[in-house]
Amino acid sequence: MPEFQLTVNQKVQRINAADDLPLLWVLRDLLRLTGTKYGCGLGVCGICTVHIDGKARRSCLISIKEAASGHITTIEGLSKNGDHPVQEAWKEAKVPQCGYCQPGQIMQAAALLIEHPTPKPKLVASTMSTVLCRCGTYPRIKNAIELASKKIRS
Ligand code: FES
Ligand code: FES
Incomplete structure (x- = not known):
């Protein structure tokens, strides 16, 4: 099996795997980063979302080969102590x-705020509905994103 070099949460990882193995299984099964969840495996539910180079990507749809060129961030790497503005806002708004x-x-909300620090409600609704x-x-979620947007700008 080929060896891939992946940068996950700022750590370089060397992994031997089939080149079409989905990133989701690399994260969960090989790196034990189980914060990224499996939902549909078809790119439909968005539950497996991670960041690649700061953009939201469905990890069930991306192979290890495709992911190897980017910087991958999972929920475990979003912040050191669970204190990313989005995570803080999530707690304050009691989202889960x-x-x-x-x-x-x-992860989807954090990527949205990287691209649009003050997103319009319509954009929040259309993005988060994915x-x-x-x-x-x-x-x-809508309330938390408003809060997080304020935190990011303060
Ligand atoms: S598991 Fe549903 S989009 Fe990836
Ligand atoms: S499925 Fe979203 S909180 Fe339960």
Whole structure:
């Protein structure tokens, strides 16, 4: 099997794997970064979202080969102590219910705020609706993103 060099949460990792192995399984099974969750495996639910070079990407759709050229950030690497403005806002707005989708929601929201530090409500709604939450936490997600946007700018 070929060897790949991946930068995950600012650490270089050398991994032997088939070149079409999805990044999701590299993270979860080989690197034990289980914060990234499996939902559909088809690019539909958004729950497996991570950042590659600061952009939100569905890790179930990207192979290790494609991911190897970028800097990957998972929920474990978003901040050292869980104190990224989005994470702080999430806690203040008490967003999670069952919690399963929340790593994907947080990673999607953080990527949105990198690109749009003051996103319009329509953009928040359309972006966040791509990450499915069966518990219906979207109203609290919207509030948390407003809060996080303020924190980022203060
Ligand atoms: S598990 Fe990747 S989009 Fe659903
Ligand atoms: S918090 Fe339960 S699925 Fe989103």
